[in-house]
Amino acid sequence: MEFYGLENYFSFACLAGACPSTCCAGWSIQVEEQDYHRFCQLERQELREDILRHIQKRDGKYFFQNRADGSCAMLDEDGLCRIQRNSSEEVLCNTCRKYPRLFRMRQGILYFSMAASCPVVSHALWQGKMSYIHGEESGKRCSIDGRKIPISRRAWECFDRQEEKCSLYRERIGKRGLFWDSLGRLFDILVEMLSELSQRERQPWEDWILLYEGIWDAGEGMHCMDASEGKDFFSANGQKGEPGEVLFSFFQEWGERWQDFISEYLAYRFMGRQAMVDEEPEETFCQSMGEAYLMQAACFLEYWNRGALSEEVICGWIQRVYRLCANGREGERKLRQRFYDFYQEKSLWISLLF
Ligand code: SF4
Numbered sequence: 001m002e003f004y005g006l007e008n009y010f011s012f013a014c015l016a017g018a019c020p021s022t023c024c025a026g027w028s029i030q031v032e033e034q035d036y037h038r039f040c041q042l043e044r045q046e047l048r049e050d051i052l053r054h055i056q057k058r059d060g061k062y063f064f065q066n067r068a069d070g071s072c073a074m075l076d077e078d079g080l081c082r083i084q085r086n087s088s089e090e091v092l093c094n095t096c097r098k099y100p101r102l103f104r105m106r107q108g109i110l111y112f113s114m115a116a117s118c119p120v121v122s123h124a125l126w127q128g129k130m131s132y133i134h135g136e137e138s139g140k141r142c143s144i145d146g147r148k149i150p151i152s153r154r155a156w157e158c159f160d161r162q163e164e165k166c167s168l169y170r171e172r173i174g175k176r177g178l179f180w181d182s183l184g185r186l187f188d189i190l191v192e193m194l195s196e197l198s199q200r201e202r203q204p205w206e207d208w209i210l211l212y213e214g215i216w217d218a219g220e221g222m223h224c225m226d227a228s229e230g231k232d233f234f235s236a237n238g239q240k241g242e243p244g245e246v247l248f249s250f251f252q253e254w255g256e257r258w259q260d261f262i263s264e265y266l267a268y269r270f271m272g273r274q275a276m277v278d279e280e281p282e283e284t285f286c287q288s289m290g291e292a293y294l295m296q297a298a299c300f301l302e303y304w305n306r307g308a309l310s311e312e313v314i315c316g317w318i319q320r321v322y323r324l325c326a327n328g329r330e331g332e333r334k335l336r337q338r339f340y341d342f343y344q345e346k347s348l349w350i351s352l353l354f
Pocket of ligand 1: 013014015016019020021022023099100117118119120
């Protein structure tokens with residue numbers, strides 16, 4: 001059997017108690033049928049009853065219940081899972097045991113990817129440490145370029161075509177932003193989605209919206225600007241220190257890192273999603289670009305607010321955006337549609353991508 005995917009999959013080490021994130025918050029954790037039956041057979045009555053009491057059936061599938069704050073009902077206050085605490089990792093359901101690893105067998109080939117909602121993965125992405133591998137049953141393994149993974153016949157052709165289209169737009173409009181327009185559209189999407197999120201997940205996005213409103217007030221009337229000239233534009237208009245200047249220093253300070261990250265993220269996400277989900281390559285491309293844009297926009301707002309950024313803050317947003325966009329809920333479908341619509345409007349959002 002052949003396999004392709006992230007080499008990081010094999011070297012992954014969970015941060016466990018040192019992890020700043022709670023991986024079982026903000027998701028609907030599905031319990032596969034065989035795991036449900038295994039739980040029903042657990043010898044320890046107390047544990048068995050605890051688990052079964054917190055599983056509910058929806059649309060013929062089993063899920064762990066979530067508390068109002070979005071955390072899993074099996075999570076104790078100290079952040080430890082009661083199943084792990086009272087038994088061992090082997091007893092966990094498959095979903096939890098394999099997280100953040102993702103895999104899928106397609107047409108006789110096994111594909112591996114990982115979820116960027118895990119800090120180990122988001123840091124590897126930000127630091128450019130993702131690598132890809134091809135392996136064969138004979139045990140032969142070799143590193144390969146992620147963009148050469150044969151996910152489908154048309155996929156990378158589509159990826160290259162879309163990327164070229166973005167470059168053309170970028171050349172034509174320079175870095176001229178429809179920056180405020182783009183942020184404004186994201187704002188609409190997020191406001192629309194807030195009701196879909198749990199209280200715990202909602203907070204950072206509510207802060208995002210407040211920040212955006214602050215910037216909007218400061219930059220009102222600026223529907224179009226060139227990031228590289230934003231500083232001059234604002235100075236000329238007597239608005240020193242206002243959004244153009246902040247955007248200018250954001251580009252100066254972080255431009256190159258973002259450029260590298262976006263290229264890394266697009267390859268990772270496009271490969272992973274095309275391998276795991278049945279959808280058209282164009283949709284995956286829009287989804288991946290939309291997510292990258294949202295990550296960058298969120299970090300720009302943080303930069304505006306704090307006057308600085310750190311790797312920790314950036315990776316926190318990578319995890320949050322990924323969780324928002326890949327949670328399998330109705331919201332994810334809506335968001336994808338909005339990214340897709342966005343893209344049809346002459347790629348408003350690519351203006352912020354370096
Ligand atoms: S988010 Fe990742 S590193 Fe943190 S506990 Fe979960 S699997 Fe481990």
